[in-house]
Amino acid sequence: MSTKTSILSDHSAPAVDGFRSHKRLTEREGFCGWLFITPALVGFSLFYLLPTIRAFYIGLTNWNLLRAPKFLGLDNYLRLLGDGKFWSSIWVTVLYVLYNIPVQTVLGLLIAVLLKRLTGSVVMRSIMLAPFLVSNVIAAMIWFWMLDPILGFLNFVFEGLGLGRHAFFSDENLALPTIAAINIWRHMGYAALLFYTGLQSIPEHLYEAARIEGASQWKMFSAITLPLLRPTVVFVLVTSVIGSFQIFDTIAVTTQGGPGTATRTIVWYIYQEAFSSMRMGYASAMSTVLFLGLVVVTLVQMRVLRSGESDLG
Amino acid sequence: MKTSASTLPIGRWLGYAVLILFALISLGPLWIAFKTALTGPNSLFGSGGSLLPNDTTLFNFQRVLGFVDPTDPRLQQTGLAKITFFRALLNSVIFTAMAVAPQIFFSATAAYAFARLRFPGRDLLFFLFIAATMIPTAVLFIPNFILIHDLGWLNTFQGMAAPYALMTPFAVFFLRQMFLSTPKDVEEAARIDGASYFSIFFRMILPIHGPSLATLAILTTVSTWNEFFWPFLIGREESVRVIAVAINAFRTQQQAGVPDWTGLMACTVLGVIPMVALLVFFGRKVVESFQFSGMK
Numbered sequence: 001m002s003t004k005t006s007i008l009s010d011h012s013a014p015a016v017d018g019f020r021s022h023k024r025l026t027e028r029e030g031f032c033g034w035l036f037i038t039p040a041l042v043g044f045s046l047f048y049l050l051p052t053i054r055a056f057y058i059g060l061t062n063w064n065l066l067r068a069p070k071f072l073g074l075d076n077y078l079r080l081l082g083d084g085k086f087w088s089s090i091w092v093t094v095l096y097v098l099y100n101i102p103v104q105t106v107l108g109l110l111i112a113v114l115l116k117r118l119t120g121s122v123v124m125r126s127i128m129l130a131p132f133l134v135s136n137v138i139a140a141m142i143w144f145w146m147l148d149p150i151l152g153f154l155n156f157v158f159e160g161l162g163l164g165r166h167a168f169f170s171d172e173n174l175a176l177p178t179i180a181a182i183n184i185w186r187h188m189g190y191a192a193l194l195f196y197t198g199l200q201s202i203p204e205h206l207y208e209a210a211r212i213e214g215a216s217q218w219k220m221f222s223a224i225t226l227p228l229l230r231p232t233v234v235f236v237l238v239t240s241v242i243g244s245f246q247i248f249d250t251i252a253v254t255t256q257g258g259p260g261t262a263t264r265t266i267v268w269y270i271y272q273e274a275f276s277s278m279r280m281g282y283a284s285a286m287s288t289v290l291f292l293g294l295v296v297v298t299l300v301q302m303r304v305l306r307s308g309e310s311d312l313g
Numbered sequence: 314m315k316t317s318a319s320t321l322p323i324g325r326w327l328g329y330a331v332l333i334l335f336a337l338i339s340l341g342p343l344w345i346a347f348k349t350a351l352t353g354p355n356s357l358f359g360s361g362g363s364l365l366p367n368d369t370t371l372f373n374f375q376r377v378l379g380f381v382d383p384t385d386p387r388l389q390q391t392g393l394a395k396i397t398f399f400r401a402l403l404n405s406v407i408f409t410a411m412a413v414a415p416q417i418f419f420s421a422t423a424a425y426a427f428a429r430l431r432f433p434g435r436d437l438l439f440f441l442f443i444a445a446t447m448i449p450t451a452v453l454f455i456p457n458f459i460l461i462h463d464l465g466w467l468n469t470f471q472g473m474a475a476p477y478a479l480m481t482p483f484a485v486f487f488l489r490q491m492f493l494s495t496p497k498d499v500e501e502a503a504r505i506d507g508a509s510y511f512s513i514f515f516r517m518i519l520p521i522h523g524p525s526l527a528t529l530a531i532l533t534t535v536s537t538w539n540e541f542f543w544p545f546l547i548g549r550e551e552s553v554r555v556i557a558v559a560i561n562a563f564r565t566q567q568q569a570g571v572p573d574w575t576g577l578m579a580c581t582v583l584g585v586i587p588m589v590a591l592l593v594f595f596g597r598k599v600v601e602s603f604q605f606s607g608m609k
Contacts, residue, residue, distance in 0.1 A: 032510040033432030040423035043479025048445040051456035058455060114332045126596045127336045129603055133588035135539030137557035138581045142346045145574055153345050156362030189339055190603060197604040246449055249541045253561050267451045274455055287451045294449055
């Protein structure tokens with residue numbers, strides 16, 4: 001390539017114009033591309049790419065951080081198969097997801113439809129979003145206080161309603177549903193806003209046509225709203241299921257896995273193995289299994305909900 | 314246009330009633346926290362079922378922020394924890410600033426390269442960045458903890474902010490989508506006029522996409538301010554711990570006896586105030602940002 005390369009011909013062959021070029025490096029597209037990406041690439045490599053590979057490797061070892069890691073091969077994975085605590089934590093987590101997701105999704109949809117039909121007010125939408133702006137820790141703290149067996153406001157309310165007082169967080173049967181309720185409170189308004197955005201993209205003339213044909217409200221909801229909202233529903237379900245499987249903050253603040261093993265979810269168990277028992281290898285093996293499990297759950301959801309297809313058009 | 318709901322006033326009123334009920338459910342717990350924070354520590358017992366503060370006082374806010382003289386006799390009463398929340402608020406501000414500001418800048422430079430510049434390996438890299446959004450925190454926290462530990466960065470702000478400071482996959486993906494949504498004719502014309510890629514990035518891309526950068530800043534600031542797991546692993550010492558870590562510590566340090574609820578609720582209110590202020594002052598922008606966060 002000639003040394004008289006103009007900036008325009010830069011697009012054609014950046015690789016060959018070499019050091020003889022009079023053009024400064026910073027004028028070359030390929031060089032600038034790499035330059036602009038370098039800081040992000042360093043961050044990505046250090047905190048995403050290499051740790052993922054390293055987590056897999058640590059999972060093949062026995063390592064307490066004090067002595068050098070000892071290579072075990074697949075021993076951690078074999079041990080995991082026979083670990084009742086692991087399976088019970090998976091079960092507790094699945095149960096939590098089953099308490100959390102359906103209620104949160106249905107309430108989110110209900111709020112979204114009401115917002116769409118009755119008011120588009122920003123104030124109302126802000127109020128619905130407010131709990132999501134409160135951190136998990138603070139939400140858990142406030143509910144822990146409201147449900148305090150002796151002084152908690154909600155226990156006064158339940159008593160007044162004749163339902164009696166309950167020690168929600170120290171009752172084996174109530175602890176997990178209570179933690180699910182806290183997260184439903186925090187997330188339902190956010191889910192509603194996402195659904196609301198999806199509802200706004202449904203053409204109004206479809207409802208008008210249905211009305212002319214005398215369709216009922218329920219018929220319109222099930223035949224128009226739900227199918228056309230499917231891409232949004234898939235997105236909300238997939239992201240909230242992935243998030244739910246990793247519940248940790250609320251448990252750390254309230255029950256710490258208890259009472260007994262009632263709220264020992266998988267991430268809580270991984271955290272405990274890593275930082276209380278200092279078994280980095282075993283904890284990493286479990287986290288790898290969780291990763292693969294989440295990939296499978298996501299693929300199944302997308303398959304079942306046929307996320308790739310659109311009903312519009 | 315008349316909707317069928319308006320021809321059915323009962324259904325419409327019922328709808329409003331349900332919506333207001335949900336609004337009360339959303340705000341109720343925040344009110345309970347607020348009224349408890351305003352209640353005198355000695356008056357808590359016996360006011361649990363009340364909707365209004367009993368013996369209204371700002372004493373709890375003053376004491377958790379350290380504005381009360383340590384020799385003040387009111388601090389000597391039983392059941393009050395030693396809460397140093399002012400430091401935690403300051404730490405949250407430092408942590409959030411250190412994690413968010415460079416993250417947005419470097420994610421923007423990367424997004425510009427992905428959206429506009431051609432360079433070898435670009436598509437593969439972008440695919441890897443997107444794939445990284447699937448990796449759960451539970452996989453990353455052990456190796457990342459070990460890295461920060463080996464760097465000697467435990468209990469430092471740089472250790473807490475490092476994984477967020479250079480990029481997050483979401484930020485890069487989001488900005489790339491935004492940059493792709495505007496035509497590149499003007500940038501190409503500027504190239505022909507001899508503008509460098511740097512001046513196009515700083516003088517055109519950043520200003521044109523101000524609103525998108527603001528949206529990302531809101532989403533990232535809220536999630537970083539509320540972050541718990543990573544700061545909890547890296548920064549537990551009083552000098553660096555953020556509000557979520559501090560509140561958790563204040564609660565667990567009193568395993569025996571009744572927790573210092575009025576003090577804890579004062580902390581939760583102080584921790585929520587910046588977020589409420591964001592909603593009050595930039596309501597529309599915040600609401601739209603979060604509505605937008607679900608779009609792909």
